[in-house]
Amino acid sequence: MSIQFPAPHSRFVDGSVAEGTSARPRMDTAGAHAAPARRRRPRPAQNLESRGGALLQLVASLLFIGQAALIARAVGTMSSAITVPALLGPAAGILALGVVRAILEALGARLCHRQARAALGRLRSEVAAAVAARSPLDRNRPVAGAVASALAEQAEAVVPYLSRFKPARLRASVVPFVMLAVVLPLSWAAALVMLVALPLIPVFMALIGWRAQAASEAHLKEMGSMNGFLLDRLRGLATIRALGAVDTTALRLRASAETLKDRTMAVLRIAFLSSAVLELFSALGVAMVAVYVGFHLLGTLEFGTWGVPLNLSDGLFILILAPAFFEPMRDLSAVWHDRAAGEAAFAALKLLTANGLPLPGANMAHPVPAAAAPAPDVVFDTVSFTHAEGRAPFAAFSLTVPAGGRVALLGPSGAGKSTLLALAAGLAPVHTGSVRIGGLPLTAETAAELRSGMAWIGQRPHFFAGSLAANVQMGRPDIGPEAVEEALAFATLDRAVRGRSADDGLGEGGAGLSGGELVRLAIARAAVDPRVQLVLADEPTAHLDAATAAEVTEALLTLATGRTLIVATHDPVLAARLDTVVQLEPRP
Ligand SMILES: Nc1ncnc2c1ncn2[C@@H]1O[C@H](COP(=O)(O)OP(=O)(O)OP(=O)(O)O)[C@@H](O)[C@H]1O
Numbered sequence: 001m002s003i004q005f006p007a008p009h010s011r012f013v014d015g016s017v018a019e020g021t022s023a024r025p026r027m028d029t030a031g032a033h034a035a036p037a038r039r040r041r042p043r044p045a046q047n048l049e050s051r052g053g054a055l056l057q058l059v060a061s062l063l064f065i066g067q068a069a070l071i072a073r074a075v076g077t078m079s080s081a082i083t084v085p086a087l088l089g090p091a092a093g094i095l096a097l098g099v100v101r102a103i104l105e106a107l108g109a110r111l112c113h114r115q116a117r118a119a120l121g122r123l124r125s126e127v128a129a130a131v132a133a134r135s136p137l138d139r140n141r142p143v144a145g146a147v148a149s150a151l152a153e154q155a156e157a158v159v160p161y162l163s164r165f166k167p168a169r170l171r172a173s174v175v176p177f178v179m180l181a182v183v184l185p186l187s188w189a190a191a192l193v194m195l196v197a198l199p200l201i202p203v204f205m206a207l208i209g210w211r212a213q214a215a216s217e218a219h220l221k222e223m224g225s226m227n228g229f230l231l232d233r234l235r236g237l238a239t240i241r242a243l244g245a246v247d248t249t250a251l252r253l254r255a256s257a258e259t260l261k262d263r264t265m266a267v268l269r270i271a272f273l274s275s276a277v278l279e280l281f282s283a284l285g286v287a288m289v290a291v292y293v294g295f296h297l298l299g300t301l302e303f304g305t306w307g308v309p310l311n312l313s314d315g316l317f318i319l320i321l322a323p324a325f326f327e328p329m330r331d332l333s334a335v336w337h338d339r340a341a342g343e344a345a346f347a348a349l350k351l352l353t354a355n356g357l358p359l360p361g362a363n364m365a366h367p368v369p370a371a372a373a374p375a376p377d378v379v380f381d382t383v384s385f386t387h388a389e390g391r392a393p394f395a396a397f398s399l400t401v402p403a404g405g406r407v408a409l410l411g412p413s414g415a416g417k418s419t420l421l422a423l424a425a426g427l428a429p430v431h432t433g434s435v436r437i438g439g440l441p442l443t444a445e446t447a448a449e450l451r452s453g454m455a456w457i458g459q460r461p462h463f464f465a466g467s468l469a470a471n472v473q474m475g476r477p478d479i480g481p482e483a484v485e486e487a488l489a490f491a492t493l494d495r496a497v498r499g500r501s502a503d504d505g506l507g508e509g510g511a512g513l514s515g516g517e518l519v520r521l522a523i524a525r526a527a528v529d530p531r532v533q534l535v536l537a538d539e540p541t542a543h544l545d546a547a548t549a550a551e552v553t554e555a556l557l558t559l560a561t562g563r564t565l566i567v568a569t570h571d572p573v574l575a576a577r578l579d580t581v582v583q584l585e586p587r588p
Pocket of ligand 1: 417419
């Protein structure tokens with residue numbers, strides 16, 4: 001997948017950041033799932049459409065030239081003779097242009113905002129899909145808190161960037177030059193003064209802009225790392241309390257908040273500075289034009305026109321245009337920090353799309369629920385896999401699990417049991433060799449389809465704050481309440497939750513159920529889906545007392561009836577209940 005992000009210092013950052021994509025990740029209680037993310041080239045019509053609001057605002061600004069001309073003419077007429085009919089025409093014209101300008105400006109602003117929000121929605125979808133496309137085995141995946149902060153909070157800076165900064169930049173790059181072209185035939189001197197004063201503004205703004213960009217990036221980075229830190233520590237609150245590390249954590253949090261405050265102030269200082277610089281230069285520019293026109297009309301400065309001196313109407317026209325000439329630049333300055341914040345947000349989002357260990361089939365469409373297939377065989381054919389930092393727990397591992405077979409992977413910690421299960425689940429691509437399930441090689445193309453017939457009961461299954469039923473159903477629309485009740489009964493959870501209904505809630509991380517009950521809840525998740533024909537369970541009886549482990553073992557074996565089961569375990573009692581035990585040896 002490739003996402004078009006603006007280059008950090010590009011002159012023109014197009015709104016087509018995520019234009020024309022069809023990424024629609026489906027969010028359910030299981031978290032973010034990447035749906036097909038095929039890209040289409042942005043079409044010119046779409047680009048025009050995305051700039052429609054900015055164009056309306058541009059036209060509104062240009063209409064001021066007409067108003068200025070009418071005002072100047074009316075005042076010029078009044079200097080010779082004041083007649084109502086002579087004034088009525090210009091007055092009506094000024095009013096009509098004013099109304100049209102107001103309408104265009106309001107429409108333009110609305111359209112810009114709407115387009116910016118739509119672009120942000122598409123961008124968020126693409127970034128969420130990119131994050132979801134990283135393998136769970138990739139330990140360099142972005143920190144959850146930082147992802148949440150970037151997607152939910154920092155990404156919002158894209159809206160003012162697209163809806164305010166970009167239209168302002170378009171106006172600033174067109175309106176002053178049209179006004180210059182209008183003034184030049186009347187007075188080259190006034191046009192020259194304007195032309196000389198104008199570039200000073202962008203030069204100083206560019207100088208300030210570099211600082212602003214750096215300050216905004218530092219600010220967003222600090223915000224992301226503080227959010228990541230906060231989420232991580234909130235999750236580990238019990239451990240922090242148990243180890244008496246509350247004060248240390250609070251101190252770090254306070255230090256982080258102080259740094260964030262300093263970074264925010266730095267951004268604000270630069271924003272105020274850029275506005276002040278711009279006001280100064282535009283005021284100087286207007287003053288210079290006013291001095292020239294004033295002295296020219298008084299006859300002191302006779303040069304600067306094309307042979308014919310300026311009359312009152314012409315002079316007034318230039319004077320009225322002078323502030324409007326600098327106005328687009330002032331508008332641009334007012335939203336200058338939006339550029340810095342927007343580009344920093346783009347950069348933060350782009351970081352999240354960095355390539356890492358891919359999740360095979362992450363961007364494939366969710367397969368249409370198919371009727372249950374027969375239990376598949378699983379073949380590991382000379383498989384090897386190397387984790388980050390070159391850790392390869394096994395090399396050229398081969399194993400055939402027959403259809404409907406029940407196999408225990410036994411071995412010391414670090415021997416690679418979980419890694420093998422993850423490879424069978426297609427959570428990471430094998431480096432050499434192949435995995436075949438039901439005769440189908442597990443590849444990026446087949447992984448999504450094969451996974452739809454698997455149940456993965458991980459070492460630390462995630463439970464979401466919400467009802468038991470939602471935690472079993474996991475957003476699968478084809479699983480109804482009756483199936484959920486049956487699955488809970490199957491995993492003998494109905495006893496554990498007797499007195500509560502399936503709609504009763506679980507706290508974050510499964511708070512409200514014991515460790516053994518949570519494993520059974522994970523088994524219920526698998527049991528509820530009739531398409532599941534391959535069950536992969538990673539240490540389901542770890543940390544359980546003998547009686548609970550026996551209950552979990554029974555539930556697992558019942559689930560495995562007529563299905564293929566592979567279990568990674570240290571539990572000899574569980575291993576003894578299975579057909580085959582495969583002993584893994586740690587590599588030297
Ligand atoms: N995501 C990862 N990134 C880098 N290295 C990893 C990752 N997961 C596991 N490892 C390393 O790979 C090796 C095998 O780990 P694995 O979890 O597969 O072993 P295991 O046999 O399941 O161990 P245990 O019984 O303790 O769960 C270990 O040395 C581990 O440190």
